[in-house]
Amino acid sequence: MGRSRNPHNRLKTLLILVSILACNLDLYAQIPKQTLTVAVIPSQTRLNSRFAYVADQLVHSLANSGQYEVVDGLSLINGRLSSQVLEEAQKMGVHALFQVSVTMADQRTGAGLNAGLGQIKIGQIYDVGLAVSKTTARAEVVLRAFDPQTGRILASVNGRGTSVGNHVGLNLDYTQFAGSIDRYQLGMRQYSTTSIGKAIQRAIDNAVNNIRLQASNDLPSAAQNPVAGQLNALIADVDGDVVYLNRGRNAGLAPGMKVAVTATVKVIRDPATGEVLEELTDIVAVLSIESVRNRIAIASRQMPDGTLADVKVGDLVQLVD
Numbered sequence: 001m002g003r004s005r006n007p008h009n010r011l012k013t014l015l016i017l018v019s020i021l022a023c024n025l026d027l028y029a030q031i032p033k034q035t036l037t038v039a040v041i042p043s044q045t046r047l048n049s050r051f052a053y054v055a056d057q058l059v060h061s062l063a064n065s066g067q068y069e070v071v072d073g074l075s076l077i078n079g080r081l082s083s084q085v086l087e088e089a090q091k092m093g094v095h096a097l098f099q100v101s102v103t104m105a106d107q108r109t110g111a112g113l114n115a116g117l118g119q120i121k122i123g124q125i126y127d128v129g130l131a132v133s134k135t136t137a138r139a140e141v142v143l144r145a146f147d148p149q150t151g152r153i154l155a156s157v158n159g160r161g162t163s164v165g166n167h168v169g170l171n172l173d174y175t176q177f178a179g180s181i182d183r184y185q186l187g188m189r190q191y192s193t194t195s196i197g198k199a200i201q202r203a204i205d206n207a208v209n210n211i212r213l214q215a216s217n218d219l220p221s222a223a224q225n226p227v228a229g230q231l232n233a234l235i236a237d238v239d240g241d242v243v244y245l246n247r248g249r250n251a252g253l254a255p256g257m258k259v260a261v262t263a264t265v266k267v268i269r270d271p272a273t274g275e276v277l278e279e280l281t282d283i284v285a286v287l288s289i290e291s292v293r294n295r296i297a298i299a300s301r302q303m304p305d306g307t308l309a310d311v312k313v314g315d316l317v318q319l320v321d
Contacts, residue, residue: 159207285309
């Protein structure tokens with residue numbers, strides 16, 4: 001005879017499993033996403049020259065992916081990723097440079113509805129017609145990520161997109177000479193809402209999603225946040241009410257962090273030989289980091305009482321809680 005099972009025990013077990021699953025999901029949601037700082041460089045291919053907003057579409061896709069922080073765009077020098085461009089990218093503190101190239105763009109229009117709306121006179125008489133047609137567009141792109149330090153290609157992926165929509169336009173027909181009719185077609189939509197514009201955007205989105213899968217392996221990762229007391233940086237320059245540190249995003253620094261500046265306040269020398277016996281140091285200021293780049297950080301010298309901190313080049317800087 002089979003054993004009878006207590007339904008209350010089964011319900012209790014089910015509730016425990018659901019509780020464990022909910023806790024795991026909550027912990028997963030609290031894991032911070034790694035955001036890579038990137039910049040976009042233009043591509044000067046023949047097809048890209050036909051679509052002037054491709055770089056803007058890439059910025060839109062990267063910024064809305066949740067994986068990248070787009071800081072700025074860079075211009076190529078003579079169409080090349082030169083050392084000057086890489087140097088500027090390093091100053092901006094980006095992890096990667098992205099470039100998208102349109103490799104195929106095709107839009108085909110099927111038969112639709114044409115209706116005459118009458119005539120207008122603009123210097124001469126035009127026959128006005130309304131045209132509604134179905135358009136199908138396909139696009140393919142190549143998205144590349146470059147190392148801002150060396151210029152080498154970190155990753156290269158393809159993206160494809162399609163879009164089907166209706167096109168509405170006005171036709172202005174007029175007779176130039178006997179037996180010949182010329183036509184002006186006036187589009188009624190902007191590029192981003194056209195079938196080809198949507199197809200290219202979807203191709204770029206597809207490429208960004210594909211390259212995102214390789215980010216953990218191919219793209220440089222952000223530096224780990226330093227622990228208080230373990231950062232050993234120096235003041236590299238003092239300029240007015242700001243100071244420059246010789247560490248930046250590469251050391252895990254971020255805006256809002258506090259750093260203590262330690263300076264030598266007294267030097268004790270041997271009166272007989274002049275040898276330095278001891279250097280006494282003390283914290284002379286606590287500064288707030290305002291902005292960071294890849295290799296430097298900028299901190300304010302402004303003290304709570306409105307005075308400027310008395311710091312100098314070479315003073316030791318350490319992170320504080």
